[in-house]
Amino acid sequence: MDRSSLGGTTAAPASIVSSSDGVLLVIYAFIGGIGMVGNGLVCLIFTVRRQAFGSVTNLLILNQSMIDLVDSVLFLILRFGPQFSSLSGANGSVWSELVCRLWFSEYIMWSLFIASTVNLLFVTLERYFAICHAVRHRSLFTVRRANIGRGLVWLIGFSYQSYWAVLHRVTADGECYAVWPSLTVQAFLGTVFFCCEYLIPLSIMTFSYISIIVMLRNRSRRTNANTFQRTKRNVTLTLCFVSVSYTVCWTPTEFSYLMYNMGHEYDFSSSTHYIFTVLVLLNMCINPLIYLIKYKRFQVELKKIFFRRCCGYNRVDSLPGPTGTALSVVAVASGGPWGVAPL
Numbered sequence: 001m002d003r004s005s006l007g008g009t010t011a012a013p014a015s016i017v018s019s020s021d022g023v024l025l026v027i028y029a030f031i032g033g034i035g036m037v038g039n040g041l042v043c044l045i046f047t048v049r050r051q052a053f054g055s056v057t058n059l060l061i062l063n064q065s066m067i068d069l070v071d072s073v074l075f076l077i078l079r080f081g082p083q084f085s086s087l088s089g090a091n092g093s094v095w096s097e098l099v100c101r102l103w104f105s106e107y108i109m110w111s112l113f114i115a116s117t118v119n120l121l122f123v124t125l126e127r128y129f130a131i132c133h134a135v136r137h138r139s140l141f142t143v144r145r146a147n148i149g150r151g152l153v154w155l156i157g158f159s160y161q162s163y164w165a166v167l168h169r170v171t172a173d174g175e176c177y178a179v180w181p182s183l184t185v186q187a188f189l190g191t192v193f194f195c196c197e198y199l200i201p202l203s204i205m206t207f208s209y210i211s212i213i214v215m216l217r218n219r220s221r222r223t224n225a226n227t228f229q230r231t232k233r234n235v236t237l238t239l240c241f242v243s244v245s246y247t248v249c250w251t252p253t254e255f256s257y258l259m260y261n262m263g264h265e266y267d268f269s270s271s272t273h274y275i276f277t278v279l280v281l282l283n284m285c286i287n288p289l290i291y292l293i294k295y296k297r298f299q300v301e302l303k304k305i306f307f308r309r310c311c312g313y314n315r316v317d318s319l320p321g322p323t324g325t326a327l328s329v330v331a332v333a334s335g336g337p338w339g340v341a342p343l
Helices: 003-007 019-048 056-080 094-104 107-132 134-140 143-160 162-167 183-222 227-261 271-282 286-294 296-306 329-333
Strands: 168-170 176-178 318-320 326-328
Touching: 019 056, 019 271, 019 286, 019 296, 056 107, 056 143, 056 227, 056 286, 094 107, 094 162, 094 168, 094 176, 107 134, 107 143, 107 162, 107 183, 107 227, 143 162, 162 168, 183 227, 227 271, 227 286, 227 296, 286 296
Parallel strands: none
Antiparallel strands: 168 176, 318 326
């Protein structure tokens, strides 16, 4: 579908929906607010307890939350900040073209969506090598490379999505639209974008997690899992749920966008479109809920920060070690007392 229609209109993307769509506004506010608070909380926990979350996996999870946090804030500004009905007063000027291409096109927000997808792909590959190719994982995935990868994710998102800014034009009546060179070009590029943004990442994630599940099942049959293995399995399962949520949220929109670019009609005012829109936006705020429910280390560190002082939570959370002794969560986070690879 035309990506400028995310807000519910095919005209200037920043135009807010009419007052009769109050329910939609409430949903937008709820999703944006939850995304901002939830991802902000994740960033806070991971930053304050950075000793416990210093592994490559957790650095990439932190980057995922940072992207979704910025995206949530930007979405709220786009929907509830100052609105402009058109660019007719500045039609033809360099300023109007910049505002159209960079703001009304929602280029920044879509760039962050792409960055989030790329980061999720990086996390998936890191988990695949950690579980299925542990020796290669130690040499390929270092903290230094993880930090480089975090910056590269943002760069890829903004570079890839630049085509969307290029396509936008200010029309004679002051509206901002994406103008394709031809229907043939739109159909061809629409197919390429579908493969790059959805089909290829989904295929890699599906292959990776199927391989991971098979490997974990084989290991569990051969040996009893120790604490480190159980912790490793927990974070992998958590990220598997993150990938599943990405698939559920993005599949309807990606297929609709593909069909629209192939020349099929699409009703941007239909209830179906609004449902698909809400699903895409949910992907900004659902990951913190998954961490809260499934990620045990995140649960432990959250309790340490918020319940130690106010509720007398001052015990040392521990997990049983492989020899029957207590193994602290911080020790597990840093790779364990035996020098095993961090999660």
